[in-house]
Amino acid sequence: MKEILRAAFVIARRDFTAIIYSKAFIFFLLGPFFPVLVGIAAGSLGGQIAREAAQPVVGLAMTQSDSRKMIEARESLSVNMGENYFTKIKIVGDAAQDDGKNPQDYLKKKEDNLSVVVTGTLAKPIVTGTKGSVNRESAGIELLAAYGLNPGAIKLPEAEADIVAETANSDKQLRTVTAQGGQILVFFLTMLLAGMVLSNLVEEKSNKIIEILAASIPMESVFLGKLFAMLGMALLGILVWTTIGGIGMQVTQGLPNFPTPAVGWPVFITLCFTYFIMAYLMLGALFLGIGAMAATVREVQTISMPVTMAQLINFFFASYALTKTGQPVEQFAAIFPFSSPFAMIGRAALEPTLWHHAVAIIGQLFFAILLLRLGVWMFKRNVMKSGNAGRIKDAGKRKLFGLISVNG
Known part of the structure; x- marks a missing residue:
């Protein structure tokens, strides 16, 4: 196990370095800002026109x-x-x-x-x-x-203000807004970032690098390293976007005022971050398995489309179960792995209980490991059975270390 983790770290460092030092990564960081800016401009202009017209x-x-x-x-x-x-x-x-x-x-x-x-x-x-x-x-x-x-x-009396910390309005109905916001944010980031795992694996399959890696280290290390590299890239992108977004909100004083979640803001933000990682690992491991079966980018797009639609259904299912806390439909959404991160975000906003989240996170982590092992098995069954990888073990090791030295 220790050797697998060490080899996975080597692969993760190699892929992560290659990604963040590429020109495409700059465009990847800038990519989400263009639709956001266009949406804000179009929304403001459309709202102004609608207000003036109506x-x-x-x-x-x-x-x-x-x-x-x-x-x-x-x-x-x-x-x-x-x-x-x-x-x-x-x-x-x-x-x-x-x-x-x-x-x-x-x-x-x-x-x-x-x-x-x-x-x-x-x-x-x-x-x-x-x-x-x-x-x-x-x-x-x-x-x-x-x-x-x-x-x-007609004389209007002046009302005397009596400020209280909390009213009946800051209950489940208002916290639902916070829950929906957390679910949408995590789902958007997961679908935006997880797809990059597919293209990376298909590219290395097409140029035979994956065979060199497979002949040198366990395939479990290759898949795990690639998944961690993409996760690190995703977290770096989120850090950049959050920093720029926070600065923009402070400048424009446009920070939204969401109702306080049941577990409190620090815990809720931590749980949203954790559930994003879990959703990313599960979806990324699934996409790695898809990449193991596909030989071209066109096949990846054909196979991944049903998975993307299924994940969209899982998100809608978790959103529907948001108002059914404690009922069988909400419990199933919290247990089912692919909808569990979104359902548990809703539960964090509505319910103060924390031990449910520990159980859910452990279950999601084990399911991600299961999906990763399944992807490795599919890769060995569909790709490595060609026989080339087993005959180039020694040459593969030399080329691997050469690649690592070249890439840093």
Whole structure:
């Protein structure tokens, strides 16, 4: 076992060094920022356009004095009730000058973007519009009209603030948001990073390096070393992305305020990090087995697609089980290896019990080892049976050490 781990460390160091000193690794680090920046820009622009296009306006077609009183009432009440409490209002007509004009004529002007038109008087306002718009705006219009008639009759009391540390809102329903955020983050990182294991193994199979390695050291060491090298690369990428993201949030003051998980933030972040490693090891070991069966990149893509879709189903299954804590469906999601990391992240956010996580992590680690051994067995059965590897053992050792010396 000691020799296997030492050889695995050699392979891991060789692959890790070759990856991080390549030009492709720089583009790999920059890759996730482009869709994020495009998404933020598109979301901001789309939201701005939607807000400007869909923002309703209440048109006032009363007498000039009544319309001004309505606007003054809105300005006064907005100080206490908030600017967004009342819909934006504007004067679109004058009842004294537009006598006999139909309110629908104002609504037809698309440039005003009117939802309703108010006519009549402050004592008896008439709201014209669709049923939904009238029902939505009537209460606010009535309040403004009443305040416009007699501002002194409506006096809003000032509420005294009494701050508490926790309320009933910081329970399971709110913590579900934190759980979903952790699940999505771990799933996204796992699927983004685990796929690199496939291409690395297929490349070395095509240029016969894998045969040299197989003739020199146990295949268990080769697979384990490659898996650890890719894990190290993934952790380095996460460190860079987290650092840049943290700096960006501090500069923009955009740090999201998620509800505190049941186990507390330090433990929750530690568990999310641990479950990412477990999910990566399991999926990476599975991808190594797939790479052992495939001879070309096209075969890798064909075989890995069902695995990717299955992992997506596991994620959705764990997300569905999030609200079923303690029920059989949630327990199965926590036990089933491929959905277990995501289900246990949800449990960490909702339940304070910790020993469940120790059992789950140990089980996931053993399953990752099982998948790795299965991948080694498949490689020996499908690739090494050709016979070349066994006849070049001595030459393979010399070439291996030559490769190690060249790569550092």
